[in-house]
Amino acid sequence: MTTAPAPRRTTVGRTAARVRTTLRQPTVVLGAGTLLVLAVLVVAPLAGLVNTTLMDGNREAWTDVFASPMSENLLWRPMSNSVLLGTATAVGSTVIGGFLAWVVVMTRIPGRGVLGLLATIPFALPSFALALAWESVFRNDLIGGSTGILVNLGIGVPDWLAWGPVPIAATLTAHYFSLSFMLIAAALASVNGDLMEAAELTGASTLRVARDIALPVVAPAVVSGALLAFAEGVSNFVTPALLGLPVRFHTLSTRLYGAISTGDVSRGYVLSIVLILVAAMIMYASTRITGGRRSFATITGKGGRRRGIELGVWGRPVAAAAWVLVTFTTVVPGLVLVLSSLTRRTNDFASGLTLHYWIGDSDPALAQGQRGILNNPQILQATWNTVLLGVTVAVCAGVLGLLVSYVITRSNGPRWLPGTLGVVSFVPFLIPGIALGAAFIAQFGAPIGPLPSLYGTFAILVLAGVAATIPFSVRSGTSALSQVSRDVEESAVLAGAGLFRRIGAVIAPLTARGLFTGGVLVFVQMVRDLSLVVLLATPAMPVLAVLTYQYSSENFTQSANAVTVVIAVISVSATILARRFEGAAQPWNSNS
Amino acid sequence: MRSGASSASLAITDLRKDFGGTAAVDGISIDVPAGSFLVLLGPSGCGKTTTLRMLAGLENPTGGEIRFGDRVIARGDGTELVAPAEREAGLVFQSYALWPHKTVRQNIEWPLTVAKWSRADRRSRGDEVLSLLAIAELADRYPGEISGGQQQRVAIARMIAPQPKVLLFDEPLSNLDARLRVETRGELMRVHRSTGATSVYVTHDQVEAMTMATHIALMKDGRIEQFGTPRELLESPRTAFAATFIGTPPANIVECRVHDGRLRAYGVDCGAAPSTSVAADGDADGVVRAMYRASSLAASEEATGPGVVAATFADQVPMADRWVIGVDLPDGTRAHVSRDTPVGLLPGDGLGVRLPSEPDAYFDAAGERLDTGENR
Numbered sequence: 001m002t003t004a005p006a007p008r009r010t011t012v013g014r015t016a017a018r019v020r021t022t023l024r025q026p027t028v029v030l031g032a033g034t035l036l037v038l039a040v041l042v043v044a045p046l047a048g049l050v051n052t053t054l055m056d057g058n059r060e061a062w063t064d065v066f067a068s069p070m071s072e073n074l075l076w077r078p079m080s081n082s083v084l085l086g087t088a089t090a091v092g093s094t095v096i097g098g099f100l101a102w103v104v105v106m107t108r109i110p111g112r113g114v115l116g117l118l119a120t121i122p123f124a125l126p127s128f129a130l131a132l133a134w135e136s137v138f139r140n141d142l143i144g145g146s147t148g149i150l151v152n153l154g155i156g157v158p159d160w161l162a163w164g165p166v167p168i169a170a171t172l173t174a175h176y177f178s179l180s181f182m183l184i185a186a187a188l189a190s191v192n193g194d195l196m197e198a199a200e201l202t203g204a205s206t207l208r209v210a211r212d213i214a215l216p217v218v219a220p221a222v223v224s225g226a227l228l229a230f231a232e233g234v235s236n237f238v239t240p241a242l243l244g245l246p247v248r249f250h251t252l253s254t255r256l257y258g259a260i261s262t263g264d265v266s267r268g269y270v271l272s273i274v275l276i277l278v279a280a281m282i283m284y285a286s287t288r289i290t291g292g293r294r295s296f297a298t299i300t301g302k303g304g305r306r307r308g309i310e311l312g313v314w315g316r317p318v319a320a321a322a323w324v325l326v327t328f329t330t331v332v333p334g335l336v337l338v339l340s341s342l343t344r345r346t347n348d349f350a351s352g353l354t355l356h357y358w359i360g361d362s363d364p365a366l367a368q369g370q371r372g373i374l375n376n377p378q379i380l381q382a383t384w385n386t387v388l389l390g391v392t393v394a395v396c397a398g399v400l401g402l403l404v405s406y407v408i409t410r411s412n413g414p415r416w417l418p419g420t421l422g423v424v425s426f427v428p429f430l431i432p433g434i435a436l437g438a439a440f441i442a443q444f445g446a447p448i449g450p451l452p453s454l455y456g457t458f459a460i461l462v463l464a465g466v467a468a469t470i471p472f473s474v475r476s477g478t479s480a481l482s483q484v485s486r487d488v489e490e491s492a493v494l495a496g497a498g499l500f501r502r503i504g505a506v507i508a509p510l511t512a513r514g515l516f517t518g519g520v521l522v523f524v525q526m527v528r529d530l531s532l533v534v535l536l537a538t539p540a541m542p543v544l545a546v547l548t549y550q551y552s553s554e555n556f557t558q559s560a561n562a563v564t565v566v567i568a569v570i571s572v573s574a575t576i577l578a579r580r581f582e583g584a585a586q587p588w589n590s591n592s
Numbered sequence: 593m594r595s596g597a598s599s600a601s602l603a604i605t606d607l608r609k610d611f612g613g614t615a616a617v618d619g620i621s622i623d624v625p626a627g628s629f630l631v632l633l634g635p636s637g638c639g640k641t642t643t644l645r646m647l648a649g650l651e652n653p654t655g656g657e658i659r660f661g662d663r664v665i666a667r668g669d670g671t672e673l674v675a676p677a678e679r680e681a682g683l684v685f686q687s688y689a690l691w692p693h694k695t696v697r698q699n700i701e702w703p704l705t706v707a708k709w710s711r712a713d714r715r716s717r718g719d720e721v722l723s724l725l726a727i728a729e730l731a732d733r734y735p736g737e738i739s740g741g742q743q744q745r746v747a748i749a750r751m752i753a754p755q756p757k758v759l760l761f762d763e764p765l766s767n768l769d770a771r772l773r774v775e776t777r778g779e780l781m782r783v784h785r786s787t788g789a790t791s792v793y794v795t796h797d798q799v800e801a802m803t804m805a806t807h808i809a810l811m812k813d814g815r816i817e818q819f820g821t822p823r824e825l826l827e828s829p830r831t832a833f834a835a836t837f838i839g840t841p842p843a844n845i846v847e848c849r850v851h852d853g854r855l856r857a858y859g860v861d862c863g864a865a866p867s868t869s870v871a872a873d874g875d876a877d878g879v880v881r882a883m884y885r886a887s888s889l890a891a892s893e894e895a896t897g898p899g900v901v902a903a904t905f906a907d908q909v910p911m912a913d914r915w916v917i918g919v920d921l922p923d924g925t926r927a928h929v930s931r932d933t934p935v936g937l938l939p940g941d942g943l944g945v946r947l948p949s950e951p952d953a954y955f956d957a958a959g960e961r962l963d964t965g966e967n968r
Contacts (some may be wrong), residue, residue, distance in 0.1 A: 017671040412652075487689035490650055491750075495703030496677025505702070509693045 026499035027406070028413035031421060034404045038424045041467040045436070046276075046427075048443030053269045061266035065274075074259075074267065075274065078250040082234045082278070085169055085251060089233030090226040092173030097180025098222060100322055104181075105188040106214075107309050109319045116185065118326045123178035124575045126528035126545060128238040129564050130171040132552060133333035135242060136340040136347055136561065138162045143246045145555045146346035149336070153349075163247040168240050172233050174329040179232075180225035187221035188214065206309055220289050227286035235279045235432030237531040242552060252278070253434050253531070260438060260535055269442055272435040280430035334568070341562040346555070357558035373562045382542035383566075389458070389543060390523040393465035398519045400466065401425075401473025402481075402511065406503070408474070409481050410489070422474075429471035433531030440464045441535055456538040468532050469522045476518030480511035520578035528571045598788040599626040600661035600680075600757045602647075608655030608668060609642050616642045618814035619656065624807050626661070629784055631801040632794045633837075634811035640794045641762060643811075647792060648683045648760050649676030660758055677707070681758040682751035686766060688743045690735040690750070697722070697731040700750045707754055721749040724786070725779075741772050748780070752787055759784065759791040765800065777803060798838050802826070810834055832959035835883050841916045841928035843952070844884045855880055855951075858901045858922050863950045868962045881959065882951035886930035891917055892944040900944040903927070905937040919945060 053061055065075050097119075103109060104116040122130070139148035140157040150157050160166050191214050199209045237253040245254055252275045259268030311318055341358065344366075345351035356363065360372040373379045404425050408418040428436065440463065444454040454460040484507060492502045508515075530545040537546040544567055551560035602624050609617040617639040624630045632640035645651040646666065647658060655668035660681070665674045690699050697718055704714040722728040725745040730738055735746065744764060751759065761780070765773045781804055784791045795801055801808050802822045810817040810825060810833075818830045829835035835843040848855035848862050855862040862882055895902040903919040906926065910916075917929045929945060937943060954962040 014669060014671060485687065485689070487685045487687050488691060491683070491685060491689040492691070493650065494648060494676050494681075494683050495754075496675075496706045497703075501706065506691055 025413055027411045028417065030403060030499060031407040031411055031413060031417045034400065034407060035417070035421055035424070037400060038404070038421065038470070041463060041470065042424055042427055045439035045443040045467070046431075049269050049272060049435075049439040052442045053266055053273070058266040058269075061264075061270045064267055065270045073250075074255060075252075075271065078252045078255045079274070079278075081165070081240075081244075081249060082251040082253070082275075084165060085172065085236075085240070086230040086233035086282075088165070088169035089172040089176055090230035092169065093177040093180040093229040094222060094226045096173065096177040096325055097182075097225060098184050100177070100325060101181050101185035101188055103318060103322045105185050106210075107311055107315075107318070109311070109315065109322070111319075111323075115322055115326055118330050119181045120178055121330045121572060122175050123182070124524065124572050125175070125568050126530065126564065126571065127172075127175050127236060128242065128530055128545070128548065128552075129337065129568055130174050130329070130333055131167075131239045131242045132548075132557075132561055132564055133336045134167050134171050135552070136336050136557065138167065139347070146348075146557060149340065149347045149349070152347050159247070163243055164249045165244070167243045168249075169233075171239050171243070172236060173229075174333075175239075176229040176232055177329070180222075180229060183221040183225040183228075184218060187218045191217045224286045224289050227282050227289070231279045231282040231286070234282070235275060235434070235531070237432075237434045237534065238549060241549070253432065256434060256438065257534065260441070265441075268438060272438040276431050276435045279432050279435075283430045334565075337561045337565050337568075341558045341565060343558065346557045357562050368556075370556060370559060373559055373566070378542060379544075379547060379563065382544045382547050385458070385542060386527055386544040389461055389465060390526040392462050393469060393526045394519040394523040396462065397466045397469045397473040397522050398477075398515055401470060401475075401477040401518070402503075402507075402515060404470075404474050405477035405481055406507070409478060410486075425470050425474045427471075428467050428469075431468075433468060433529060434535065436468055437464060437532050437535040440467070455536075456541055458541060461533060461536055461541070461543070464532055464536055465526050468529075469525055472525070473518055473522055476514065476521070477511075480514030480518070481507070483514065484510045517578045520574050524571050524574045524578075527574075528567055598755075598757065599790045600663070601626045602628075602630065602758065602790055602792065603659040604643075604647075604656070605658075606656035606668075607643065607646065607653055607658065609639070609646060609651060610654045615814050617646070617653075620809070620811070620814075620816050621656075622807075622809055622816070622819060624790065626790055627788060628806045629781070629791045629793065629804055630807045630809065631805035632792065632809050632811060633796070633798060633801040633805075634817075635796055635837075637813075638811040639814040640811050644683075644760055644762055644792060644794045647758070648681060649674065649679055650683075679758070680754075680756050681760055682754065682756035683760040684744075684747045684751050684762065684764045686763045688735075688747040690743060690746055692735050695732050695734055696727065696738070696746050699735070699746055700753050703750065703754055717753055721753045724752075724783070725749045740767055741776065744768065744776065745779075748783060752783065752789075755787070757789055759787065759789045761791065761793040763795055765795070765797075773800075780804065799840060802838070810837065829883075829953070830961045832881050832883070832955040835953065835955070839885075840911065841886045841930065844886065844889065844927040845955070846882045846884065846921070846925070846927075846947075846951075848880050848882050850878050850880055855882060857882070860899060860901050860947065862899075862947055866954045866962050868954075879957040880962070881955040881957070883953040883955065884927075884947065885952050886916060886928040888948050888952055889927065889929040890946040891919075891929050891931060891935060892946050895942050895944040897944065897946075899947045899949075901947065903943055903945045904939075905935070905941045905943055906939055908934050910934075919943065921945070 052058060064070055100115065100119050104112045104119065109115075135148060137149050138157050138161055139146070140151050140159065140162040141147050142159055142163060148157065148162070196209055196213055199213050200206075204212070234251075235253055237257060240249065240251040240254050241257065244251065250258075252271055256268050256271040256275060259265070259271060339349075340347055342353040342355065343349055343351060344354045344356070354360070356366055356372055358372045359374050360366070361375060362369045362371050370376065404421055408422055411418045431439075440460055441455065444460055444463070447453050454463070488510070489502060489506060492506045497505065528545065530549060533543050534546055534549065537543045544563055548560050548563045548567070551557075551563065602622065604620060604622045607617055607620050608615060620639075620643065622630070632643060634640050642651060646653050649666070652670070652673055653666055653668040657667050658665045660679065663674075664672050665679055666672060691702070694702060700721060701714045701718045704717060709717070719728070722731055725748055727742060727745045727749065730742060730746070735743055738746070744767075747764070764780070765776055768776060777800060793800075793804065805822055807819070808822055808825055809819045812833055818825055818834045825834060825838050829838065829843070832845050836845055846857050846862070848857040850865045853865050855865050865880060892900055894900065901921060903921050906918040906920050908915050908917045911930075914930050914932055915934045917931065917935060919927050919929060921927055927945060935943070956962055
C-alpha cells in the first residue's frame with residue numbers, strides 16, 4: 001500500500017489553504033454574518049449605553065447617581081423600592097401560582113380544566129391592563145382628577161390601598177402568578193403518577209407523599225419562577241408608573257424613565273446600567289437553576305394519569321379560594337375595563353353608559369373633545385403602526401432566529417462560533433425592556449457618521465423589537481429545527497444544494513409550522529409591550545400601548561381602558577390562534 | 593465536472609478522524625479497483641459509518657487522504673476538500689432521509705434540478721430510474737404514504753439518478769424485515785452491476801458482507817482487522833476476532849494453556865503447542881487460543897474420555913441441510929458443533945464435545961494468528 005505523496009507546501013501555504021477551505025463552508029459565513037447582525041443589535045446598544053456615560057461632560061452622572069445629595073432620591077430609595085416590589089411579587093406569585101398549580105394538577109376539584117386555562121390568561125395580557133383595572137376600581141381623590149368606582153359609590157378608599165406599594169405589588173402579583181403557575185404546573189404534571197401511587201401504597205399520608213416525592217421535583221420550578229417574578233417585579237415600568245408616581249413612590253425603572261424624558265439623559269443611562277446589573281444577575285441565577293431549559297408552554301391537559309387527591313371536607317374551601325383567585329385576576333379586571341370604558345363620567349355608573357368613547361364623534365364636553373377610539377385618527381394611526389411593528393418584528397426576528405439557530409445546531413466550523421452566538425442571542429433576555437430602550441437611544445439616537453439619527457423613526461422600534469425578542473425566536477427556531485432530522489438535510493447537501501437553497505427548499509417548509517407559531521407569539525409580545533417602546537415612540541410615531549399610557553396619565557380613563565381592551569383582545573386571541581395552529585395538519589404528514 | 597468512465601477506483605490512505613480526544617477512525621488504508629463492491633464490516637462503534645461519511649464528504653478527516661481514481665477528494669490537513677456534490681458519489685442513508693414534503697418523483701428529480709439538468713433530461717432520467725427500481729406507480733405519492741421497502745427503493749433511485757461513480761450505502765437493510773432483506777440484497781447487487789459504479793457498503797451483518805462483497809474490510813475500534821475477499825476472511829482469519837465474527841456459524845475459540853509443549857483446556861489435552869508460541873516468550877506457560885470450526889467438532893454422548901470436553905446443551909438450529917448444536921463449555925463459553933442430524937436433548941442436559949487431534953488455527957493471547965507454517 002503506497003503512501004500518498006505529501007503536497008509540497010510551506011506552513012504558511014498550508015494554513016492559508018486551511019483557512020480557505022474553512023471559509024468555503026457556508027455555515028461559517030452565515031455564522032459570521034449573523035454574529036455581525038447580533039453585534040449591531042445587542043452589543044452595540046449596550047456598549048453605547050456604557051460609553052455615553054463615560055464620555056466627557058457625562059461622567060458626573062455617575063457621581064450624581066451614586067455619591068451626591070441626590071443619590072437618596074435618584075438611586076437608593078428607588079432601588080430599595082424596586083427590591084421590595086420584586087420580593088413581594090416573587091412571594092405572592094409563588095404562593096398563588098403554586099397553590100393553583102397544585103389544585104389544577106393534583107386534586108379532583110371539578111372544573112379544574114377551566115381553572116387552569118383561566119390561570120394562564122393574565123400572562124397573555126398587557127401588564128398595564130391590571131393596573132388600569134385597579135385604578136378604575138380603587139382610585140381615590142388624593143391627587144384630584146376622576147375617582148374610581150368604589151369612591152363613586154360612596155365607599156371611601158384609604159390612600160395605601162389606592163396608591164403606592166400595595167396596589168403595585170398586588171397587580172404585579174396578579175400578572176406574574178400566571179408564569180409561576182405555568183412553570184409549577186408543568187413540573188407537577190411531570191411527576192409520574194405511578195411514583196406517587198407507589199408511595200401512597202406504603203401508607204404514607206398525602207402530606208408526606210407531597211413533601212417527599214412531589215416537592216423535590218417541583219422545587220427547581222418553584223425557585224426559578226420566584227426568581228423570574230422577582231426580576232420582572234424589579235424591572236417592570238408601567239405599573240409603578242401608573243400607581244406609584246402620583247404619590248412619588250419611585251422605582252429604578254420610573255426614575256430612569258423620568259431622567260431620560262426630562263433630558264437628564266446621562267443619569268438615566270447610569271440608572272439603566274444599575275437596573276440591568278440587578279435584573280441580569282437574578283435572571284441568570286434563575287436560568288442556571290433550571291439548567292437553562294425553561295418552557296413557557298401552557299398545560300394542554302396532558303396528564304389525567306393521576307387519579308387526583310380527594311380533598312373531602314377541604315374540597316369546598318379550596319375550590320372557592322381557587323375560583324376567587326382566578327376570577328379576580330382575569331374575569332373581573334376584564335369586566336371592569338369594558339364597563340368603565342362605557343361610563344359617561346369616569347367610573348361613575350350613575351351617570352349612565354355610553355358608547356361615545358368607542359365610536360363617538362368629537363364632543364367638547366367629553367374628554368376634551370377626543371373622538372371615540374375607533375374614530376380617532378391618531379389611534380387608527382397607532383393601531384396601524386402597532387400591527388405593522390408586530391408583523392415586521394415577527395418576520396425579521398423569525399428569520400434571524402432561524403439563521404442563528406441553524407448555525408448553533410448545525411455548525412461544523414470553529415468551536416467558538418455557535419457558543420458565542422448562543423450567548424449573545426441570550427443576553428437581551430436578561431435586560432429589562434426599559435433599559436434596552438434606553439440603550440437603543442444611547443446608540444442610535446444620535447447620528448453615527450453618515451447614518452442619521454434613528455430617534456422617532458419606525459426603524460428604531462423595529463431594531464429594538466428584534467433585539468428584545470431574539471432570545472425567544474432563537475429558542476423557537478432551535479425547537480423547530482430539532483424536528484428536522486439531520487439526515488434529511490444531509491441528503492440535500494449530497495444533492496449539491498447550497499446553504500440558502502437548502503434552507504429554502506428543505507428546512508423552511510419543514511419548520512414552517514413551528515416558525516409561524518413562534519412568529520405569532522413575538523407579534524403578541526410587541527403589541528402588548530410598553531416598557532420597550534415607551535422611550536422610543538414619539539407623537540409622530542405612536543403605538544397603541546404608549547397611547548394608553550398617555551391617556552391614562554391625562555385621565556382619559558375611558559379611552560385608555562377601551563384601547564387596553566382592544567390590545568387585550570388582539571393579544572389573547574393571537575395566543576389562542578397560535579396554539580390552535582400548532583395542531584394543523586400538513587399534507588405530507590399522513591400521521592397528523 | 594464529469595469524466596467519461598462510469599466508475600472510479602478507491603484509495604484510502606492512513607485515514608483518521610478524531611472527535612475531541614478519541615479517534616473514531618484510527619489510521620486505515622484501503623485500495624480497491626473500479627467496479628468493486630467493498631463492504632465495511634464490523635460491530636457498532638468500529639468507525640465504519642464515520643469512514644463512509646468521510647467518503648461522502650459529510651465529515652472531514654483529521655488525517656490521511658482519500659482518492660477516487662486519481663483525483664484527490666479529501667486530505668486530513670485541510671489542504672484539499674472537495675464538496676460532497678462534486679465528488680460524483682451518492683449515499684443511501686440508514687433512515688433513507690427522503691424529503692417528506694416532496695413526492696417520490698420530486699425526491700428523485702430535485703437533485704437533478706440542483707445539478708442544472710434540463711427539464712427533458714430530468715424527466716427521462718427520472719422515468720428511467722423509477723422503472724429500474726420498479727416503483728413507477730408510486731411517482732406521485734409522498735414518502736409518508738409508502739412502505740419501508742418502497743421508501744428504500746426511492747432512496748436508491750434518488751441516489752443513482754445523477755449517475756454517480758461511487759455508491760455509498762449506510763446499513764440500508766437494517767430497517768427491513770428478514771425476508772425483505774434477502775430480496776433487497778439481490779436488488780442492490782443488480783443495481784450495482786447495472787450502474788457499473790464502485791460501491792462501498794457499511795454493515796454489521798456478516799452474512800450480507802459475505803453475500804455481496806468483492807472485498808471486505810473488517811473493522812474494530814477504528815482500525816482494520818483484516819482486509820481481503822470474503823473467501824480469504826473465512827478460510828484464513830488473521831485474528832481471533834475475525835475468526836469469531838465471520839462465518840455461519842462462527843468458528844469456536846478455546847483458550848488453552850501451554851504445558852510442556854502441549855495445549856490443555858478444561859482438563860483435556862488439545863494437541864501439541866505450536867512452536868512459535870513457546871519461542872515467542874521463552875516462557876512455556878503461555879496462553880494460546882485454539883480455533884475449531886463447527887464442522888471440526890463432534891458431539892458425543894459420553895462427557896468424559898480422551899479429547900472430550902464436558903459441556904451443556906443449549907440449543908440447536910437447522911441450517912443449510914445440517915444442524916448446528918449450541919453448547920456451553922464448562923466456563924460458560926458458547927461453542928457450536930455442526931452435524932447431519934439433531935440430538936435429542938433438552939437445554940441443560942450434559943454431553944461431550946470431541947476435539948480433533950489438532951485445532952484449525954492458533955492465535956496468541958492478544959488474538960493475533962500464530963503461523964505454524966501450515967495453511968489451513
